Amino acid sequence: xxxxxxxxxxxxxxxxxxxxxxxxxxxxxxxxxxxxxxxxxxxxxxxxxxxxxxxxxxxxxxxxxxxxxxxxxxxxxxxxxxxxxxxxxxxxxxxxxxxxxxxxxxxxxxxxxxxxxxxxxxxxxxxxxxxxxxxxxxxxxxxxxxxxxxxxxxxxxxxxxxxxxxxxxxxxxxxxxxxxxxxxxxxxxxxxxxxxxxxxxxxxxxxxxxxxxxxxxxxxxxxxxxxxxxxxxxxxxxxxxxxxxxxxxxxxxxxxxxxxxxxxxxxxxxxxxxxxxxxxxxxxxxxxxxxxxxxxxxxxxxxxxxxxxxxxxxxxxxxxxxxxxxxxxxxxxxxxxxxxxxxxxxxxxxxxxxxxxxxxxxxxxxxxxxxxxxxxxxxxxxxxxxxxxxxxxxxxxxxxxxxxxxxxxxxxxxxxxxxxxxxxxxxxxxxxxxxxxxxxxxxxxxxxxxxxxxxxxxxxxxxxxxxxxxxxxxxxxxxxxxxxxxxxxxxxxxxxxxxxxxxxxxxxxxxxxxxxxxxxxxxxxxxxxxxxxxxxxxxxxxxxxxxxxxxxxxxxxxxxxxx
Numbered sequence: 001x002x003x004x005x006x007x008x009x010x011x012x013x014x015x016x017x018x019x020x021x022x023x024x025x026x027x028x029x030x031x032x033x034x035x036x037x038x039x040x041x042x043x044x045x046x047x048x049x050x051x052x053x054x055x056x057x058x059x060x061x062x063x064x065x066x067x068x069x070x071x072x073x074x075x076x077x078x079x080x081x082x083x084x085x086x087x088x089x090x091x092x093x094x095x096x097x098x099x100x101x102x103x104x105x106x107x108x109x110x111x112x113x114x115x116x117x118x119x120x121x122x123x124x125x126x127x128x129x130x131x132x133x134x135x136x137x138x139x140x141x142x143x144x145x146x147x148x149x150x151x152x153x154x155x156x157x158x159x160x161x162x163x164x165x166x167x168x169x170x171x172x173x174x175x176x177x178x179x180x181x182x183x184x185x186x187x188x189x190x191x192x193x194x195x196x197x198x199x200x201x202x203x204x205x206x207x208x209x210x211x212x213x214x215x216x217x218x219x220x221x222x223x224x225x226x227x228x229x230x231x232x233x234x235x236x237x238x239x240x241x242x243x244x245x246x247x248x249x250x251x252x253x254x255x256x257x258x259x260x261x262x263x264x265x266x267x268x269x270x271x272x273x274x275x276x277x278x279x280x281x282x283x284x285x286x287x288x289x290x291x292x293x294x295x296x297x298x299x300x301x302x303x304x305x306x307x308x309x310x311x312x313x314x315x316x317x318x319x320x321x322x323x324x325x326x327x328x329x330x331x332x333x334x335x336x337x338x339x340x341x342x343x344x345x346x347x348x349x350x351x352x353x354x355x356x357x358x359x360x361x362x363x364x365x366x367x368x369x370x371x372x373x374x375x376x377x378x379x380x381x382x383x384x385x386x387x388x389x390x391x392x393x394x395x396x397x398x399x400x401x402x403x404x405x406x407x408x409x410x411x412x413x414x415x416x417x418x419x420x421x422x423x424x425x426x427x428x429x430x431x432x433x434x435x436x437x438x439x440x441x442x443x444x445x446x447x448x449x450x451x452x453x454x455x456x457x458x459x460x461x462x463x464x465x466x467x468x469x470x471x472x473x474x475x476x477x478x479x480x481x482x483x484x485x486x487x488x489x490x491x492x493x494x495x496x497x498x499x500x501x502x503x504x505x506x507x508x509x510x511x512x513x514x515x516x517x518x519x520x521x522x523x524x525x526x527x528x529x530x531x532x533x534x535x536x537x538x539x540x541x542x543x544x545x546x547x548x549x550x551x552x553x554x555x556x557x558x559x560x561x562x563x
Contacts, residue, residue, distance in 0.1 A: 126158050126169070126214040131193035133185045134172055134211045136330045141170045141180030141211065142267050144324050147380040149175040151199035154214075162216045166322075170213040171205035174198050181265050181323075183213060229260045229271065230320040234298035237274065237314050238287045245272055245281035252276055253304040260321055269325045269510055272316040273309075275300065279316070282325060283506040289318065290486070320510060328361040328507035333383070337391035340410035342496060344395045345470075347462045348455075349426030350417035351478045352397050355492075356381065358481075359395060361508040362489050363498045368393030370400060375433075394496055401462045406469040413492055414466050416544070417478035418560050419459045419537050420529065427451050443528050452533050460540035467547055475548065479557045485509055 134140045143166050148156075157177035161169035166179035174195040193212045197205035206212045238244040247266045251258055254276050263271035263280035270287075272279040283289050295309075298317040302310035311317035344359070344367065346352040353376065356367040366383035368390065369376070377384040383393040395413065400406070417425075427448065431438035442448060466473055474495045481488045486505055493500045529537070545555040 126216050129168070129183070129213040129215050131188045131190050131206070132170070132183060132211045132213050133188045134170075134178075134206075134209050135185070136209070136332075138184075139178060139180075139326050139329070140183060140185035141168055141178040141213070142184065142323060142326055143179035143181065144322060145176065145178045145329070147176045148378055149198055149380075150374070150378040152177065152205060153197050153200040154203050154205065154212075156199070157205075158214055158216060166216065168213055168215055170211035171197065172211045173208060174205045176206070178211065180267070182267060184267075185211075229256070229322070232270070232289055232318040232320050233292040234295045234311070235272075235287070235289060235291070235316050235318055236293055237316055240286060241279065244284060244286035245270070245279035247280040249278050250276060251278050254278065254310045255302050255304040256308050256310070256317075256319065258304070259310075260319055264321045264323055267323050269321055269323045271319045271321050273298075273302075273311040273319075274316050275310060275312045276303065277313070282327070282503075283510055285502050285506075288486075288502075288506055289509075325507045325510050328364075328504045328511060330364055331360050331366055331382075332364065333366055333386075333392040334394065338393075341389065341391075341408065342395040343406075343409040343412035343470075344397050344415065345406075345409075345412050345462075345466055346399065346415035347417070347419075347422055347426075347459050348399050349422040349424070349429065350415050351425075351481070352399070352415060353381075355413075355415055355476075355481070356395075356397055358485070358489055358508055358512065359492060359496070361511060362493050362500050362505055363394050363496060364504075365394040365498070366392070368396045370396055370398040394498065399462070401458070401465040403465070403469045406466055407471070409471070411472035411474075411495065412466060412470050413474050413476055413495060414463065414470070415476050415478060415481075416463055416556070418557070419456065419540060420560075422459060422478075423452060423455055423537075424528070426455065448528055449530075449533075452529075452537075456533070456537050456540060459537075460543050463544050464547055467551060475553055477557050479559060485512060 132140050139145075144161070146160065152171070152175045154171060157171050158169045160177060161179035167181045168179065168183060170178045170180070172178065175198045188210050192210045193204055193207045195205055195207045197203045204212055242248075247263070247268060249262055251262075254273065256273065259273050259278035260271045262278050263269075266280050268280035268282065270281050270283065272281070281287065293315060297315040298311040299309050300312050302308040309317055344352060344355060346355070360367055360381075366386075367381065368383040368386050368388050369381075370388045373381075373384060386392055388396045388398075396409070398405070398409075406412075427442075428436065428438050430451075431442045431447070438447075472495075474491060476488055476492060486509060489505055489508065490500075493505075541556060541560050545560075549555050
């Protein structure tokens, strides 16, 4: 055998062309065999190694979003450790449905047909209603909404809407989810809901101004919670109350839940308890919710709940429902190229993303960025992908300092925040993401002291550079924006050259948190700043305070640490 191999080796050395020809024929034959097996296919039998159903066993990890191409019923048999469903989930089926097996077509119509056939088998948890028209100025579903341009799925949208007690969930443009208690539009052709879900190619998530709407089948009526209605305070009854709060109903057995439920079903963001009358409406110039009264004036017991207050005819107890106020939710790019570039400048951690959210709601135009952050784009900041000089956005986010970068802008809103809070916020973002937190080990390790040593001087130089080189700078303190959002937002919008009506700004007040508010539940149990750090940072605060006053501006707010 060894002699034979030696002879072959010598033969091919003398004639290499024949060797490569034989090798090419061998590879071609293998490719033909592979292609033949791919086209002929194999039938899958449940329980066989190739069966999708067999691929989901206790021995395999759950891979994130449930595979909706086999229908929602598959979730009923998912082993412990997978997705946990709320009380609204109701299913009795134990077998996964066999949806989406055909792979011979991939056009929009075939996707719609596959999706529709699967929807008919999902009725135990969510029933497909149909494709509906939508309008950016008058939404079909007027409850909560959220966007994810990377990972949106049908299940995720339904789950979020159901957890908040909504009756309907609608998906649009492949990445947008809308919730509501009432459908306020007419049907559209099924062929117009033709866009794949961004996080799940096998399902349809509406289309351009078209909603794929599902009715959520709740397991029991008690599961239909409206979440945590936000207490807004006690307010004097407005003049022209029937105009300010147009919907009302007499409730002899009044309770907070009953009034909130009534206003939620009527699609109003405010529920006002006035003794035995429940009133609903929007924040407006007639009822702006800016002058709160002493809560004792509203301390009248509810007829149905002994330990609850229900206000009176003259003093209303106001709650904010989970209905989204859509008067400020429409956003678009500028209709014509901007003549000036306006910066929204801040030190990292000073609330720039939050300020962008407020500006977009107040003006109705997208904001841009000097950088590109995919996570922000996926959450709805569509101007993030534009070049910062495109002229299509109302202002440009930037953390840059230095003469050259600053002089690139014609004017600027300079957002300043308490350095102690800004440094901690940026440290959390750096090690935990936009709404996450740094680990305990990072705070206690070398990362935190090094971070403070490098970033604290930048906090001061950033402000000083913008005051020195900026052409037209409006200084806004983060603390003032939180304390008096309406007034500060008016100042910002005026610099941007946009006229925003008061009702729109009042709408922004009710939607002010956005998607990037870090939860206050997880706070450090100790002060991470050493005495030496405080000494250095206090010096920077005094420097910035003096620079502001030198330009006839108010100094830093009093709640900054002692100067």
